[in-house]
Structure formats: C-alpha cells, structure tokens
Amino acid sequence: MTRRADTSVVLRRWRGPVLVFGPPFLFVLAFLVYPYLTVFENSFYRVADYVVVRDFNFDNFERAIGGELYRRVLYVSARIGVIVTLITLPLAYLLAYYAAFVARRWRHLLYFLVVTPLWTSFLLRVYVWKLILGRTGLVNNVLTSTGAVDEPLSFLIYNQFSVxxxxxxxxxxxxxxxxxxxxxxxxxxxxxxxxxxxxxPLRTLIRVIVPLSMPGVITGAIFTFCLSFGDFVAPALVGGPGGLMVSNVIISQFGAAFDWPFGSALAVLVLIIVLAVIALGSLAEKKSAGAVA
Amino acid sequence: MRGLLARRSLARLPLHASVGLIVVFMYVPMVMLVLFSFNGSKLLLFPLADLSWKWYAVLFADHELQRSIWNSVIVIVAVVPMTLAVGVPLAFALDRYRIPGAAFIEQLTLVPLIVPGLITGLAILIVVKRMGIPLSLWTVVLGHSVGWLPVVVSQVHARLRRFDRRLEEASLDLGANPWQTFRRVTYPSIRNAILGSSLLVMTLSLNEVAITFFLTGKDNTMPMHIWSMLRHGITPEINAIASLSILISAAAVVIALRALRSNEE
Incomplete structure (x- = not known):
C-alpha cells in the first residue's frame, strides 16, 4: 500500500521532466549513439553476392591493416593531417596573438575577416584552388603569358602538396x-x-602567454587534425591519384565497390585514430594545466 | 616610455607584415572568385578580357540549380527547429538534473562535431537502410539534425551555466507559475544563444556536403548540385554562385556575431 503510494508520488514528480526531456534523449540514442555503434557492428560482417552477411569475422580489419594498399592510404591521410596541423598552427597563432594583443582598434575587423570564410561554402573554397593551381589555372596562365615558363607547371596540382x-x-x-x-x-x-x-616581451610571450593559451592550441590542433585527416572534398577536387585519402576509399566502398562492411571497418579505424588524438589532446591539456599551476 | 613604444612598433614591423600576408592569403582566392565571375571569356587571365554579367544571367536561368537551392531551403527550415527541439531540452536536462554520467552524455552529443561528417553520414545511412526508409530530403534533414545538434547543445548549455538560478526562484516565489517563469525569466536570457546557434546551424546546413553525401536521394541540396557540376568540369557559372554565397555568408556573420556577442555580455 505505502509502496504503491510512493511509486505514484515518484511518477507524478517525474512525469513532467520525462515527458519534456525523454524524447530528446531517445533521439540521441536512436540517431546518434545507435548509428555509430552500427558502423562498428557492420565492420565485422562480410559481403556475399552484393548482400551483407551477418557472419562475425575480423577479415575486414586484416585486409585494412594487413594489406599494403590500405595501410598506406591511412598513413598518408594521417601524415597530411599532421603536416596541415603543423603548418596552420603558427599562422593561426600569429593571427590570434595579433588580434588579441596588437590590433586594438582593428581587433573586431580582423576577427570578422578571419571568421567569415568559415561561413562560406567549404566546397567552393576548395574549388577555388583548382582555379588557381590547375593546368589552365591562374598561376600557370600568368607564368606562361609572361614567358616565365614555356610549359604549364604540372606539379602545382593533383598531389599531396595541393591537398x-x-x-x-x-x-x-x-x-x-x-x-x-x-x-x-x-x-x-x-x-x-x-x-x-x-x-x-619575448620572455613574457614564452613564459606567460604561450602556456596560458595551451588549451586553445590543443583544441585547435585536435580540430585541424581531425578535419583534415577525414576530409574527402580536397583530395577529390585537387588531390588526384597521389593525393587520395582514406575518406575517398570509404566512399568508393559504399559506392562502386559495394562493400559496406569493409567501408565500415575503415571508418572504425578512422574513428579510433580520431578518438586517440582527442584522448592524447586532453592528456596534454591536463599536463599543461598542471605546469601552469 | 614614448621612445620605447616607437622602438617597439618598429620592431613589430615584421609582425604587422606577416599578419597582413596571412590575411592576403585568405582573401586573394575569394576576391579572385568574385572578379572572375564577371569575366566574359572562359580564360582565367588578368586583365579580365571583357566584363560581363553573363554568368549571372546563366545562373538565373539555371532551373536545376534553383530547385537545389529550394531543396536546401526546405532542409534548413526543417533542420533548425529539429536541432532546437532536441538540443534546448537536452541542454536544460544537462544543466538542471543530476543525471548519472551527465558529462559523458554531453561528450556524446559533441561527437558529430569532431568525427568526420562522412562517417556520421554513413552511420545514419546504415540505420536508415536497416529501417527500410528510402533516401530523400528527410534523411538529409535527419543527418544534419544529428550533425549540428552539438552546436545548439554547447551554446545553450554555456549560457545556462552562467544564468543566475535565483532569478527563477524569485519569480516562483512571487507567484509566477513554472511556464510563466520560463517565458518571462529564463527564455529572455537564453534567447540570444538560441538565435546565434540557429543562425550557425543555418549556414552550416546550407554549406554541408560530408553528411549529406550518403543521405541524399534524387533531390539534391545546393552544395550537392554544385558538387556534381564540379565533377562535370569547371564552368564560370560556379564563380557567380560562389560570389553570391560569399555575399550572403558575410551578411549572416555580421548578424550572428552581434547575437552571440550580446550572448556573452
């Protein structure tokens, strides 16, 4: 008797919150958690006659890591991610330092100038480099018309440099x-x-400003690495065969090759690398926070 | 002191110059797109052969492109309320209740922001196929809603954390009911976070390709249509599209920055 009263009190007390907050949690479970888990699940299946067979095995991972071809693509993608992060870091730091400490009156304008491209089409900002670096692109047209070179330069595009x-x-x-x-x-x-x-000033920069900005640097590095490592637009438009990256291979597995389980296995490997980088980042952040304190 | 400042500003010349160069690096490509959108010839060469509006005329006559823009508008109109309907209550729950593993749940909702969009897209594709749902604009809406959920949750949650809960208690003590309290006290203080993140979701959604890639059916969104144009070869019409999109984005940034800045105050 008392227990029933208790449960009804509990029910009444929690009915409102559950009705309001339940659906959003269900949404996250059904369309965020479940899909990522499904990729994981799929990576252990195989394909026979264009049908996914639920036959638990590790073949996909063996093929992805054991084979020279796919290991190389993963390695090249990760290397591009690291290179891009290392080149972008000083440029971004310089801009941020300038905006925060030097620009004064121009601070808001500079911030606006740096942030606006973020809001314009990703696709078109990649495409513009095709216009600049391509065989009949701006650089080559200028060089050939001024007579600086006889033949259009071919090393400008369709390689890892352009990516x-x-x-x-x-x-x-x-x-x-x-x-x-x-x-x-x-x-x-x-x-x-x-x-x-x-x-x-230089010592203030190194001993005070840089350590205090480490959390931002680490967050930025994680974002930059993950976004470049997993990108498929830049390699598809300006990469050519030499600049192929892991996302392009995943796309072909879900498209023409029709091997969803193998594509899922590659996606799982990408996820593992991304999560490892995030874990490494938060570890570094804790360490730098300890150093400052 | 003055002499010191003058000497320092001279020493800072390389700093000024390198920042200037970086900004030039960021803007030369954009300026180039806009200039070449007025280029009469197909050759990319300065000085421009003859100025013309012809690519804008082509653009305004391109029905397929217009349909794709319309599709993108449909997606945005559905995605913004979806992310708000899920994200705002989620931010509240994370802020107000002692949910076991709340930090973990918040991290989970942030996952789509850091994972390559392509993987989020293919994850949802597998689930959607499993449920037997055909690909259409609605599956794109679903993908974007998951992908941009983190934007709303993090913005609204950040604002709620700074919100003084005593204001709500005062309102309740003064006899307002919970709904009135929410509408008159809580909502006004998170309104800018909601506005700012909605605008962010809109532009992100308008430009999205990675999540959309696997989820789009016969109806293409604008970026997917541009993607297929790019794959068929370069046409200067794309320069005209790019110029217009730069213009629209710059306007959106001005509005969003205002909203978010007042959110910080």
Missing part, C-alpha cells in the same frame, strides 16, 4: 578561433606583472 595547401587555407579559421578565445581570456595584469618584474 595540404588547400586544407591549410580552409582550416586556418578553425585553428584561429580556440587560440583567440584562450588569448582573450588572459588577464592583462599578468602581462604587466611580467614586464614589471623585468621580463623582456
């Missing part, structure tokens, strides 16, 4: 934002204190 250049161009604002946010939070009193204690 990296394009990705740096695209991801610069992504890297800028978190760095700028962490620089903006630094109390100017710290900088004054450092100067008053006799530190030259």
């Amino acid at each position: 990296c250049l394009t990705l740096v161009y695209i991801l610069l604002p992504f890297f800028f934002l978190p760095i700028y946010t962490s620089l903006e939070k630094i109390d100017p009193a710290y900088l004054e204190a450092s100067a008053d204690l006799g530190a030259p």
Whole structure:
C-alpha cells in the first residue's frame, strides 16, 4: 500500500521532466549513439553476392591493416593531417596573438575577416584552388603569358602538396578561433606583472602567454587534425591519384565497390585514430594545466 | 616610455607584415572568385578580357540549380527547429538534473562535431537502410539534425551555466507559475544563444556536403548540385554562385556575431 503510494508520488514528480526531456534523449540514442555503434557492428560482417552477411569475422580489419594498399592510404591521410596541423598552427597563432594583443582598434575587423570564410561554402573554397593551381589555372596562365615558363607547371596540382595547401587555407579559421578565445581570456595584469618584474616581451610571450593559451592550441590542433585527416572534398577536387585519402576509399566502398562492411571497418579505424588524438589532446591539456599551476 | 613604444612598433614591423600576408592569403582566392565571375571569356587571365554579367544571367536561368537551392531551403527550415527541439531540452536536462554520467552524455552529443561528417553520414545511412526508409530530403534533414545538434547543445548549455538560478526562484516565489517563469525569466536570457546557434546551424546546413553525401536521394541540396557540376568540369557559372554565397555568408556573420556577442555580455 505505502509502496504503491510512493511509486505514484515518484511518477507524478517525474512525469513532467520525462515527458519534456525523454524524447530528446531517445533521439540521441536512436540517431546518434545507435548509428555509430552500427558502423562498428557492420565492420565485422562480410559481403556475399552484393548482400551483407551477418557472419562475425575480423577479415575486414586484416585486409585494412594487413594489406599494403590500405595501410598506406591511412598513413598518408594521417601524415597530411599532421603536416596541415603543423603548418596552420603558427599562422593561426600569429593571427590570434595579433588580434588579441596588437590590433586594438582593428581587433573586431580582423576577427570578422578571419571568421567569415568559415561561413562560406567549404566546397567552393576548395574549388577555388583548382582555379588557381590547375593546368589552365591562374598561376600557370600568368607564368606562361609572361614567358616565365614555356610549359604549364604540372606539379602545382593533383598531389599531396595541393591537398595540404588547400586544407591549410580552409582550416586556418578553425585553428584561429580556440587560440583567440584562450588569448582573450588572459588577464592583462599578468602581462604587466611580467614586464614589471623585468621580463623582456619575448620572455613574457614564452613564459606567460604561450602556456596560458595551451588549451586553445590543443583544441585547435585536435580540430585541424581531425578535419583534415577525414576530409574527402580536397583530395577529390585537387588531390588526384597521389593525393587520395582514406575518406575517398570509404566512399568508393559504399559506392562502386559495394562493400559496406569493409567501408565500415575503415571508418572504425578512422574513428579510433580520431578518438586517440582527442584522448592524447586532453592528456596534454591536463599536463599543461598542471605546469601552469 | 614614448621612445620605447616607437622602438617597439618598429620592431613589430615584421609582425604587422606577416599578419597582413596571412590575411592576403585568405582573401586573394575569394576576391579572385568574385572578379572572375564577371569575366566574359572562359580564360582565367588578368586583365579580365571583357566584363560581363553573363554568368549571372546563366545562373538565373539555371532551373536545376534553383530547385537545389529550394531543396536546401526546405532542409534548413526543417533542420533548425529539429536541432532546437532536441538540443534546448537536452541542454536544460544537462544543466538542471543530476543525471548519472551527465558529462559523458554531453561528450556524446559533441561527437558529430569532431568525427568526420562522412562517417556520421554513413552511420545514419546504415540505420536508415536497416529501417527500410528510402533516401530523400528527410534523411538529409535527419543527418544534419544529428550533425549540428552539438552546436545548439554547447551554446545553450554555456549560457545556462552562467544564468543566475535565483532569478527563477524569485519569480516562483512571487507567484509566477513554472511556464510563466520560463517565458518571462529564463527564455529572455537564453534567447540570444538560441538565435546565434540557429543562425550557425543555418549556414552550416546550407554549406554541408560530408553528411549529406550518403543521405541524399534524387533531390539534391545546393552544395550537392554544385558538387556534381564540379565533377562535370569547371564552368564560370560556379564563380557567380560562389560570389553570391560569399555575399550572403558575410551578411549572416555580421548578424550572428552581434547575437552571440550580446550572448556573452
């Protein structure tokens, strides 16, 4: 008797919240958690006669990691991710430092200029490099019409160089934002204190500003790596056969090759690498936070 | 002090110059797109052979493109309320209740932001196929709603964390019912977070290709249509599309920055 009363009280108390908050949680479960788990599940199946067979095995992973071809694509993609991150970092840091400490009156304008490209079409910002670097593109037209070269340069596009250049161009604002946010939070009193204690500006930069901006740098690096590692637009438009990346291979597995389980296995490997980078990042963040304290 | 400042600003010349160069690197391609959209000839060469509006005329006569823009509008109109309907209550639940593993759940909702969009798209594709749902604009809407959910959850949650709950208590003490309290006290303070993230979701959704790639059926969204145009070869019409989209995006940024900035205050 009392227990029934209890449950009805509990029911009444929680009915409102459950009705309001239940559906969103169900949505997350059904369309966010479940799909990612399904990719994982699918990666252990195989395809026979264009049908996915639920026959648990590790063949897909063996093929992806054991075979030279796919291991190389994963390696090249990760390397492009690292290169793009390393090139974008100083550019983004310089911009963010300038916006936060030097620009003063121009601060908002600079912020606006850096952030606006983020809102324009990703696709078109990749495509523009095809116009610039292509065989009949801007650079080659200028070079041939001025007589600087006789033949259009072919090494400008359809290789890993053009993929990296394009990705740096695209991801610069992504890297800028978190760095700028962490620089903006630094109390100017710290900088004054450092100067008053006799530190030259460069030492203030290295000993005070850089350590305090590490969380932003790490967040930006994670974003830049993950977005370039998993991109398929830049390699598809300016990459050519040499600049092929893992996402392009996944696309072909879900398209022409029709091997969803193998495509899923590659996706799982990408996910593992992305999650490892995030874990590494939060570890580094904890370490740098400890160093500052 | 003044002499020191002057010496420092001279020493900073390389700093000014390199920042200038980076901004030039970011904007030369965009300016080029706009200039070449007025180029009469198909050759990419300065000085422009003859200025013309012809590619804009082509663009306004391109019915397939217009249909794809219309499809994108449909997607946006559905995606924004979807992400809000899921994201706002989720942010509230994460803020207000002691849910076991709340931090983990919040991290989970942020996953689509960091995972390559392509994988989010194919994950939903597998589920949708399993349920026997045919691909259409609605599956694209579903994909975008999952993909941009993190934007709404993180923005609204960040605002709620700074919100002083005592204001709500005062309102309830003064005899307002919970609904009135929400509408008159809580909502006004998160309105800008909702507006800002809606605008962000709109532009992200308008430009999205990776999630859409696997989820689109016969009806293409605008970026997917441009994608197929790009695959068929370069036409200067795309430069005209790009110029218009730069214009629209710049306008959207101005509005969104205003909303988000007042959100921070």
